[in-house]
Amino acid sequence: MTVEALRADVVAACHDLARRGLVHGTAGNVSAREGDLVAVTATGVVLADASQDDITIVTVDGTRVEGSFAPTSEIGIHLGVYRDGDARAVVHAHSSTAVALTLVADELPPVHYQQLTLGGTIPVVPFAPFGSTELADATRRALQGRTAALLAHHGSLAIGPTLPAALENLTLLDWLCRIYLDAAAVARPRALSPDQLQAVVEQAIRLRYGNRQATGDEG
Numbered sequence: 001m002t003v004e005a006l007r008a009d010v011v012a013a014c015h016d017l018a019r020r021g022l023v024h025g026t027a028g029n030v031s032a033r034e035g036d037l038v039a040v041t042a043t044g045v046v047l048a049d050a051s052q053d054d055i056t057i058v059t060v061d062g063t064r065v066e067g068s069f070a071p072t073s074e075i076g077i078h079l080g081v082y083r084d085g086d087a088r089a090v091v092h093a094h095s096s097t098a099v100a101l102t103l104v105a106d107e108l109p110p111v112h113y114q115q116l117t118l119g120g121t122i123p124v125v126p127f128a129p130f131g132s133t134e135l136a137d138a139t140r141r142a143l144q145g146r147t148a149a150l151l152a153h154h155g156s157l158a159i160g161p162t163l164p165a166a167l168e169n170l171t172l173l174d175w176l177c178r179i180y181l182d183a184a185a186v187a188r189p190r191a192l193s194p195d196q197l198q199a200v201v202e203q204a205i206r207l208r209y210g211n212r213q214a215t216g217d218e219g
């Protein structure tokens with residue numbers, strides 16, 4: 001993939017994120033990795049109006065190689081994720097639903113079996129100022145074995161092998177937060193037990209390997 005194509009993918013993801021209602025104004029940021037290069041939204045970009053000029057190219061170790069503007073202040077989270085694992089896309093938003101959950105819970109327990117695709121329970125990363133090393137390090141730790149994270153009084157973040165996959169993970173996280181908050185308004189939400197989650201994993205394996213005609217709609 002060329003740098004131009006990578007930049008275009010990030011622009012498209014910014015617009016998609018805004019269309020999904022997960023960001024407002026200049027909140028939120030997006031990046032994608034190809035080889036040693038990362039295309040990332042510049043600081044102060046209104047994601048709904050992002051253009052190719054708003055995307056900066058940096059190396060995985062943080063050296064700016066293209067672009068007129070400095071990268072997002074959360075660049076430490078993005079580059080840390082790429083150095084830690086094999087993710088190729090990172091999306092971060094200030095969704096009101098996700099922020100609301102961080103005000104009333106220390107973690108999002110597994111409230112629906114689809115949460116397994118995010119790695120199960122999602123811990124809430126304690127508050128630290130945006131752009132800080134403390135926040136970047138804590139977020140990277142929270143992402144070990146998971147594809148999404150919640151940041152207290154701040155927002156949500158998701159990773160994936162592609163930008164569309166990361167966007168889907170972020171949208172799924174938002175939906176799960178909504179469910180938790182709706183239930184919590186009535187009573188203390190029940191979580192799926194480890195045994196129930198294990199049964200879902202085993203069923204998914206059975207359907208995938210035992211019946212190749214399975215549609216996977218339930219997965």
Ligand SMILES: [Zn+2]
Pocket residue numbers: 027028074092093094130154155
């Ligand atoms: Zn943020």
